[in-house]
Amino acid sequence: MSAATADRLGGRSIVFGDNVNTDVIIPGRYLVSIDPVELGTHAFEPLGPEVQEKLKASPVVVAGRNFGCGSAREQAATCLIGVGVKAVVARSYSRVFFRNAINTGLVAVECAAAVDAIHEGDDVWVDYEAGMVTAVGRSFPFAPFPPVLREILEAGGLIEHLMQKFAKEKG
């Protein structure tokens, strides 16, 4: 299951501040599951049902600095995929959240100028092939992913990438 099925992803946005941590994104008590949809029902639970409802209708998560700080739990990325998030646009990420996002096929881009301009509810589009965020009638470039990361994203995640590679080697 991957969000990265197209180069251009997006829709309505939900906006968060700085230092959103993994215990808020997916509390540790739910890590007994690896089902993205089940995990998605608990995404952002500590922030209450209103935020969770809004998240369900928001394919793009916009955040400030250090999004996903804290735990190495990969489910912090998969729960977002499970709830229907297609892309995250943030000022910066914790390094392990960024890895987990790419490795689970969740598009996560750093684009401070876009974060500055976007208000909650705005439509936001991310073209990771071109390295461009489009929102509020403007375009915001970001540094495109290195080839190795793009290959993983295009495959839908690290494991899918390896499985495709193995299949090709066999075939």
Add this chain to the structure above:
Amino acid sequence: MAKTFAVKALERASGETGLVPGQIVDAYPALYMSHTATWRCIKTWERMGEPELFDKDRIAMVMDHISPAQTAKIAGDHRLSREFRDKMGIKNFFDVNAGIAHVVLMEHGLVKPGDLIIGTDSHSTIYGALGALGTGVGFSEITAAWVTGKLWMRVPESMKVLVKGPLPEGVYPKDVMLKLIGDITADGATYYSVEFHGSWVESLSTSERMTLCNLAMEAGAKNAFVPPDAETMRYLAEHGVDLDLVEPLVSDQDAVFERTVEVDGTSLEPQIAVPPNVDNVVPISEVAGTKVDQVFIGSCANAKYDDLAIAARYLKGNTIAPGVRLVVTPASADIMAKAAADGIVTTLIEAGALITNPGCGACAGSGGAMADGEVTLSTANRNFRGRMGSYESSIYLSSPAVAAASAVAGVITDPVMRD
């Protein structure tokens, strides 16, 4: 060109030369640790069609986050892990009785200077206490490493942290780290290889260095590092490592550090991280007197032997305040056995502590949960909202000395009277 430790370690792990920060390389870790996430790795491996393992002896598994099992589901996850161990002949397997993965691996001689080590835990930065490059990854990456032996890594820039000592009485490495995290904030070291230097750092035991390297993660570090020295060799020899096989790496004298940060520990008060973020740090005098319902002495940050000994020193002959729960979770079985043999466990129990089995315990939400409105003072490394029970409860972070003194007083308390 002069090289940092991180550049040298990734050159060793990748077989490449001339690496510079920012480059992405394929690196081959010496060890891939999975904790309670092990079953998720196994399920992922099964989904891949059970491909051949690259090197099963580089796999280490530790059942630490939820131990013993609390539900039939978790018991099944543990069983799956044991069955995998038996089927594949995994020798580095530590069951629910062992303790916290990081400490257990170091105690069993599986962490060596200069090694690249990845783990399904953000606090894998702790391996830098023995001069290794440790970093946290997700379970898919561990599974991929089982099969391919490698992962992509960005060569990090380096940050130097210089700590000036000695510390005043009642002030410990935990306080230095909270001060540092408060100063540089929760993303102040993001993507950096953080090196600790200075004569005070050199004077620390390996256990104290673990506290430094563990908490560096809370400032965003990719890895943390204390240059290996005679103390490192002593620890390694004591834990069964053949020193002839050890080839430490250190930064060159003139290596480039993109950032240098100094912490003056000489006049430091005990530090407290106030909920709900680890970088929300104040001197203890600002929050002294805050009522606590529970005190937790545990976690890979501060539940090692010396931490328990410090707590016992402040608890000996005292009783914890009425209405306060003191939960003590030793980091490992070896630490617990030593603390029992030395009378530390008895001292803690006589003071009113509840001693649990070794492991992550309440820090990972396994026991020690709080009700709405309750407050825990914890020696762990995270105070995020809802991490220990109710989303409407609060976690403060401190050293074991402050934790022990506060358990006795029932409010956040400096163990030492200061002017």
